[in-house]
Amino acid sequence: MTRVYESRKRILVTGGAGFLGSHLIDRLLEQGHEVLCVDNLFTGTKRNLDHLHANPHFEFMRHDVTMPLYVEVDEIYNLACPASPVHYQHDPIQTTKTSVHGAINMLGLAKRLRCKIMQASTSEVYGDPTVHPQKEEYWGNVNPIGIRACYDEGKRCAETLFFDYHRTLGLPIKVARIFNTYGPRMHHADGRVVSNFIIQALCNDPISIYGDGSQTRSFCFADDMVSGFIKLMESDGDVTGPINLGNPHEITIRELAERVISMTGSTSHIVSRPLPADDPLQRQPDITKARSTLGWEPNVALEDGLGRTIEYFRKRLKELTLA
Template sequence: MTRTYDSRKRILVTGGAGFLGSHLCDRLLAQGHEVLCVDNLFTGNKRNIYHLHSNPLFEFMRHDVTFPLYIEVDEIYNLACPASPVHYQHDPVQTTKTSVLGAINMLGLAKRLKCKVLQASTSEVYGDPLVHPQTETYWGNVNPLGPRSCYDEGKRCAETLFFDYHRQIGLEIKVARIFNTYGPRMHEADGRVVSNFVVQALGGDPITIFGDGQQTRSFCYVDDLVDGLIRLMETDQTVTGPINLGNPVEFTIRELAEAVLKLTDSKAQLVFSDLPADDPRQRRPDITLAQQELNWNPKIELNDGLPETISYFRKLLAEL
């Protein structure tokens, strides 16, 4: 799509060198916008955006969102925060600061610029849910003192800040609650179940399943998720969210492991380990609101998205 100078937006993507952020940068550039990618590269990686540096509409800035940012943009996508337990538990204090101070700084920037700002929240705000599937009206079952709290409560506080800015000064906000997302550019050592299983299978290592493998997750391919984020940002000011974005098709962890083994043609064995503290037993989004407000439905099934993800990791591991 070719945009004129008048229709082109300058868009900030924090966390833009990460898994989700880099795909979002791709899509926004393909739409003809200018993109300012901001990342401190704690979990993001330059290889995710290397292919974009020759694009004159793309700019990268190394910056930590816990510090203010003095720039001029038309829209803000705030994706900055470690999103896997391995990474967000590495420095839990910094994780909370990234969610809370990052939200404060991006909201302050949006207030000054009078522009839309989207918060990438998470299904983790529901904790270990007592309601299934999870709707946006559910307040959650979160342990505020556990090892996952830095992320869960940090994201919950960020949502609070977004809605208080909206109520207090009328700031135009969008809040997306993102459920398990997978695809190319996932970090090979992020500890998330899809990347874990694929890397282990390709390496011929045993597939490690925590618990009995009967806990469930719903897996959304990254292209579908990015489409949902952009559709949410493009809604009018009456739509604030929170809106669940995820694939409502539910799989047990054991089913995922068996699918990965089949697609990689691996003979690796399944091994079972203790379930981590506060690990949710069930996770599936109710996406009725996204269907109604965004006309959004995920299109890519797990059997179609997994081969793309496996192909990415096969190439990556060969290069490492």
């Protein structure tokens, strides 16, 4: 018990009521740390945290990271930002403010505390890539005035801020570029392809694919992603990133739809919709750096992860029906 207490940290997770944030908090608490979750509940939900309220090492604070925060912690994971197109395009100005002002405020807090801070960046910084798979050295192909720019450019600016704080002030930073991630606790109406397909299949509704479905994505299960976050945070001080975290196994959107239909036993059929503006045609991480630097790579096969996610949404749909 003494060893656990001596190694215990007080860790701030912004956006902790969200899909990935809540899984990260679970893992940190399992490791014996104290966790302060900060979230304004714009896209996150307290339902993701209900199982933690009796835990004496967990604390929730409703707060918007675009406003300064004054707390005492040992580490910061900055995950606060809407991450699905449906949510981040709902209020694009606020999305940009969350990425940029949120980064400034969290970096200011880390500067005062002289603590490590990890930025949850995104593969969207690569835009619609002309390089495949995407390496960290690739600068990206982003439309700075498109409908996705509030998120893409907001995250790119946040990375700029992190590295300027590191270069000018010596602040210990970590930057993770997150590729498509899925799993239990995804929002049922977030518009992401995995949640969309599963909900439509379970309801036996037509499954909507955009374009002909030949565009590709690479899907990483939440448990694997959280392991990557923690390995990055615990890595040597000279490891700043940016570092790609994702599953390099590439699959077309149509193949994913067919697999979900098969696994759910659905009677759904596939229908095509117009391709959204600036939707990337290919997305696959090169995780060579994560493998060599962190000793990390995903372990959960798509079939297994989809099975667990489907079961989560079966239960969630029953709850929504009874509500």
